[in-house]
Amino acid sequence: MLGRLRAVVLRPGVVLAVSVLVACVFLAVESRKLYFFGDDWEFLLQRGLNWDSLMRPHNEHWSFLPVIAFRLMVKIFGIGHYPAYALMPILLHAACCGLLYLVMRRNEVAAWPAAIVVIPFAFLCGNLGQNPLWDFQIGFLGSAAFGLLSLLSASGDGRTRLVLTWLAMIGSFLSSGMAIPMLVWLGLYVLLRRGLLWAIVTTAPPGVVYLVWYATYGREGRAYVPPTSGEKYIEFVATGLGSLWEQVIRFPGTGGVVLLSLLAVAWLGPLASRERALALSGGLAAVATFLFIGVSRSGLGAAAATVSRYSYFGIAFTVPAAAAVCALAAQRLAAHQIERVVAALLVTIALVGNGVVQSRTWVVDRARLGRGLRGTLAATGQLIAQHATFLNQRPSPADNPNITVDDVAHALADGQLRRQPASRPALLAAAAFLQVASGPKDYSLPAAAGLRSRGLTGKLPRTGCAQLRAGARAHIDLPPTGTGSQILIRSEATTLPAQLLDGALVSPAVYLPSVPGQPTYVATTASQGTLRINFKRGTVSVCLGTG
Structure with missing residues (x-):
């Protein structure tokens, strides 16, 4: 046997x-x-x-x-x-x-x-x-x-x-x-x-x-x-x-x-x-x-x-x-x-x-x-529930470009995707990808107010434009508002690295496209988080308005 x-x-x-x-x-x-x-x-x-x-x-x-x-x-x-x-x-x-x-x-x-x-x-x-x-x-x-x-x-x-x-x-x-x-x-x-x-x-x-x-x-x-x-x-x-x-x-x-x-x-x-x-x-x-x-x-x-x-x-x-x-x-x-x-x-x-x-x-x-994609989806769903204003459609553009805000909204509405609470870091990261943008056209948002800067030689404009000189680690901060805001930038950079800051939290960097020597609107509709725009060394023109 x-x-x-x-x-x-x-x-x-x-x-x-x-x-x-x-x-x-x-x-x-x-x-x-x-x-x-x-x-x-x-x-x-x-x-x-x-x-x-x-x-x-x-x-x-x-x-x-x-x-x-x-x-x-x-x-x-x-x-x-x-x-x-x-x-x-x-x-x-x-x-x-x-x-x-x-x-x-x-x-x-x-x-x-x-x-x-x-x-x-x-x-x-x-x-x-x-x-x-x-x-x-x-x-x-x-x-x-x-x-x-x-x-x-x-x-x-x-x-x-x-x-x-x-x-x-x-x-x-x-x-x-x-x-x-x-x-x-x-x-x-x-x-x-x-x-x-x-x-x-x-x-x-x-x-x-x-x-x-x-x-x-x-x-x-x-x-x-x-x-x-x-x-x-x-x-x-x-x-x-x-x-x-x-x-x-x-x-x-x-x-x-x-x-x-x-x-x-x-x-x-x-x-x-x-x-x-x-x-x-x-x-x-x-x-x-x-x-x-x-x-x-x-x-x-x-x-x-x-x-x-x-x-x-x-x-x-x-x-x-x-x-x-x-x-x-x-x-x-x-x-x-x-x-x-x-x-x-x-x-x-x-x-x-x-x-x-x-x-x-x-x-x-x-x-x-x-890693972090579950949190990104939860944060996107929370921003949708808050009726946030989106400037971009893709919360994970590099690795998951097929995910769009509209698709997430439909999946939530149909019950295919569950609503889950999002952590503060996930919310800040999602806002950086979805509520920060740049382009050659006016976003029809109010001009940014209360600008702060570091590493820039020259005086920031209250209205109109100012010619500034960017040194090491130069940046401009746009504080959050309830309606969103924008500024107009002209530099020699092809991308403008940007981040959202909320207290000690810092979002992943987003790289905003820019045409060297041409005016580029940079906008944010994030209700929480200061938008920090970083510059390389060189001349930068900053305008509050159409420039």
């Missing part, structure tokens, strides 16, 4: 299932340190279930299924309960792990090598944290999961499987543009297994669906990226491919060698025909992925090729080749059973540990970016 139980527990599939479960628990615990961020807010606040919202691209991505998922989550949980949303990418990641294993087993990859290479992937070894730990990445993960499902279906024969392959691949396209690399993998796999005609038959219908969407809606989508060049493109692709396995094994400069070795084994190694088709098509798809991504992202620089949302796909594509290497190594050590088991355990534990450390590092960095 005990022996039978041991035999069941030590089956590769069971070991993998338990490992994936443990990985999911680990990721769920880590996700509790996070909050909504960046692109989340477009789906949380600005998308609905109408046809335009479902078809309109997000950047270049068709996000049909992610939008539906987000709207359902908002309906059930509202906005604010991040751990519930975080379960979506974690479960999709678990599905990807299981599907990778099943695809390999269906294609003659031995059970233990298949399980051993998927376990570190489950723990995000290779710095893969962004997709499973950020709820917005259900788009990328949906494309991966549906793409793997299409591969699994294409591993068999028959019309029913062909239709299922088409449907799964269409589901991949309905999730994000990363369906294109998944379609490449599917096409190459079928090409190597069954020939060109079957590759066309398998990939054409989902490809046509995507092209129809792109022709009618997708062309409107674009990411705002600096222009690229041939040199930048080549550097981007080389960096992305070279970093894939370097982040797994953590030895600088070895990533390219490992990738080439995996491709060589997939092409030339003594593999079964289906195993070779899967491993080689996956390796080539990894190369195609960075060639594809580089077209739209290489303008961001080579470092952008190493972000984990892309590495996730590159590692997934090359996992079958890694399993082939493990299987060949196991054959070489067939006469050394104990050494083989110990080596497999040590390597797996080391890679899992690497994944845990990398995931925690990613969480710390992301949590730092999102």
